[in-house]
Amino acid sequence: MRRPLIAGNWKMNLNRVESVSLARDLSAADLTSDVDVLVCPPYVYLDAVSSAISGTGISLGAQDVYFESAGAFTGEISPAMLTDIGCTFVILGHSERRHVMGETDGLIKRKVHAALAAGLTPVLCVGELLEERESGKTREIVESQFNGSLAGLTEEQVQKTVIAYEPVWAIGTGKTASPQQAQEVHADLRKMLADRYNSATSESVRILYGGSVKPDNAADLMSQTDIDGALVGGASLNAEGFAAIINAASVSAA
Numbered sequence: 001m002r003r004p005l006i007a008g009n010w011k012m013n014l015n016r017v018e019s020v021s022l023a024r025d026l027s028a029a030d031l032t033s034d035v036d037v038l039v040c041p042p043y044v045y046l047d048a049v050s051s052a053i054s055g056t057g058i059s060l061g062a063q064d065v066y067f068e069s070a071g072a073f074t075g076e077i078s079p080a081m082l083t084d085i086g087c088t089f090v091i092l093g094h095s096e097r098r099h100v101m102g103e104t105d106g107l108i109k110r111k112v113h114a115a116l117a118a119g120l121t122p123v124l125c126v127g128e129l130l131e132e133r134e135s136g137k138t139r140e141i142v143e144s145q146f147n148g149s150l151a152g153l154t155e156e157q158v159q160k161t162v163i164a165y166e167p168v169w170a171i172g173t174g175k176t177a178s179p180q181q182a183q184e185v186h187a188d189l190r191k192m193l194a195d196r197y198n199s200a201t202s203e204s205v206r207i208l209y210g211g212s213v214k215p216d217n218a219a220d221l222m223s224q225t226d227i228d229g230a231l232v233g234g235a236s237l238n239a240e241g242f243a244a245i246i247n248a249a250s251v252s253a254a
């Protein structure tokens, strides 16, 4: 049985006071105990948020990491730096990193390996553009990102990885994939895992959906067989709304 995970990607939002306040509000919220909760603030507020969520069971993650461990890499942050300040997760290959920063599967793969080597859980994002969906290429694109970004992982490593299916056309747009559209791709991803590894491994990996998840659509999405939680952008910036999404995951898990 896969335990649901609800992850909040704060992106490049909030200041220090707002970040701490959001973390405190979430810590004080009435959250179900049968869902794992993760918050991913900007790098510069990780430390402050780490203190604010200390002892609550809420996990801390970063939004990216570099693959080298130390050295002359101006502006970059290493996996060990993230574990040093209490991170246990890191989002990798987010569509904004792929399409705004130009990250390739080759680079993302190196980051996934480095994160796992440092003991971080990667939340590896895959997803198609609108034109790719409209031209019937969703499976091909998702499979190529899956193969490229997760190349060379052992069975044990992939079991420690979370995959997030995030159709790019649904991110920050208010357009959500229907539960059926999302389930179809999640089932494809699970089949890719089974084909490359085996069915036990495939059944153990958590696959999150991301793309305009809100309190009012979360339960429907998470009631789908292969959807194990959500990666939430905009709606994670409000403690009440994010708490409602977390609790919706519990209702559908029951």
Ligand code: PEP
Residues within 6 Å of the ligand: 009, 011, 166, 170, 171, 172, 173, 174, 210, 211, 212, 213, 231, 232, 233, 234, 235
């Ligand atoms: C995201 O940032 O990964 C995301 C899914 O954003 P939103 O929920 O705002 O669409």
